[in-house]
Amino acid sequence: MIYKISLVLAVGLTLVYAFQSFYPEFMSPFSNALFPFISGAVAISAIFALRRYRSGSNEFSLVWFCFTAGMLLWFLGETGWAFYTFVLGTEIPYPSIADVFWLGGYIPLLIALYLYVKMFASALSRRILGTVMAATLITAILVTIALINPVVGTDEDLITLITDFAYPLLDLVLFSMALLGLAVFQKGSLGKSWILITAGIILNTAGDFLFGYTTAQNTYYNGHPSELLFVWGYIVFTLAFYSHTKEL
Numbered sequence: 001m002i003y004k005i006s007l008v009l010a011v012g013l014t015l016v017y018a019f020q021s022f023y024p025e026f027m028s029p030f031s032n033a034l035f036p037f038i039s040g041a042v043a044i045s046a047i048f049a050l051r052r053y054r055s056g057s058n059e060f061s062l063v064w065f066c067f068t069a070g071m072l073l074w075f076l077g078e079t080g081w082a083f084y085t086f087v088l089g090t091e092i093p094y095p096s097i098a099d100v101f102w103l104g105g106y107i108p109l110l111i112a113l114y115l116y117v118k119m120f121a122s123a124l125s126r127r128i129l130g131t132v133m134a135a136t137l138i139t140a141i142l143v144t145i146a147l148i149n150p151v152v153g154t155d156e157d158l159i160t161l162i163t164d165f166a167y168p169l170l171d172l173v174l175f176s177m178a179l180l181g182l183a184v185f186q187k188g189s190l191g192k193s194w195i196l197i198t199a200g201i202i203l204n205t206a207g208d209f210l211f212g213y214t215t216a217q218n219t220y221y222n223g224h225p226s227e228l229l230f231v232w233g234y235i236v237f238t239l240a241f242y243s244h245t246k247e248l
Contacts, residue, residue, distance in 0.1 A: 002242055006235050017225050027223030032085045035078040035227075038234045043071040045241040052245045059115055066112035067241070073105030085222065092222070094215055095163045103163075106170045113177035123184045132183070136176040143168045147212055156216065164212040171205035189247045196240035203233035 013034075020027045046068040053064045080098030084090040117124075147165065156164070178198040185194045207229030214220035 003239065006239055010232055010235050013231050014228060017223070017228050020223055020225075024223075028221070029086075031223040031227060032082045035230070035234075036075065036082050038231060039071070039075040039078040042234050042237045042241070043068070043075045045238045046071045049241045049245050059119060063112045063115045066108035066115070070105040070107075070109035070112065071237070073101045073108070077102035077105065092215065092220065095160055099163055103166060103170070106174065109174060110170075110177065113174065113181060117177060117180045117184065120184045124180060128180070128183045132176055132179045135179070136172055139175075140169060140172050143172065143209060147209070147216075164216065167208035167212060168205060171201065171208055174201045175205055190244065193240050193244035193247055196236050196243055200233045200236040200240055203229045203236060207233060 016030070017027075046064070050061075050064040050068045054061050077098045077100075080096065080101055081093055084093030084096055084098065090096070144165070147168065175198070178194070178201050182191075182194045182198050185191055207226060210226040210229065211220060214224060214226060220226075
């Protein structure tokens with residue numbers, strides 16, 4: 001049932017963004033209100049998973065504590081953005097305190113993925129490690145090349161430039177760790193949840209890339225169609241955590 005509900009939600013939100021030209025004044029407040037709600041759903045899903053696994057080994061419970069902490073920080077980032085727009089009247093609060101929460105959320109998420117993969121590192125061959133490292137390096141180079149002209153060519157200050165590149169590069173590190181986990185678990189009982197985790201990270205990476213590009217070009221606005229990548233990513237993360245509790 002939760003997969004059907006998620007599909008209906010994803011399709012419905014896609015249609016809302018697709019036909020926004022009919023209600024342009026509605027999209028900005030809708031977008032700002034949507035993300036705290038949908039990221040909160042991910043955080044709640046992670047909390048349920050943490051409760052499910054807290055009685056396990058110390059390392060495994062730490063993994064889910066870190067997953068939960070990361071998603072709670074992303075929820076605070078989304079809430080912070082909404083606070084800036086609704087209360088302070090800042091149309092595009094970037095960079096802001098919200099980015100401190102978002103970037104801070106990467107730390108526990110990276111720890112969670114690292115610890116999880118480390119527990120089963122014996123299943124990783126040198127070939128898999130080399131392939132994942134090469135794929136990550138190539139993707140990082142391509143992302144940097146794609147962003148360097150539109151971003152560096154603007155008059156953005158140093159903090160904004162650093163933030164522009166921090167998101168996609170951190171996303172790529174998450175992606176590389178998720179790929180390692182996928183290589184370990186794809187044929188096992190946790191295959192579905194790791195596919196979903198990897199898909200969520202890919203969607204988030206693509207969303208961060210487009211956000212950095214559009215803000216550098218001054219074409220981003222609240223309700224921009226690229227936000228759908230984050231929306232789908234949050235939905236997929238929710239399903240990943242739910243699926244994990246059912247698989248293990």
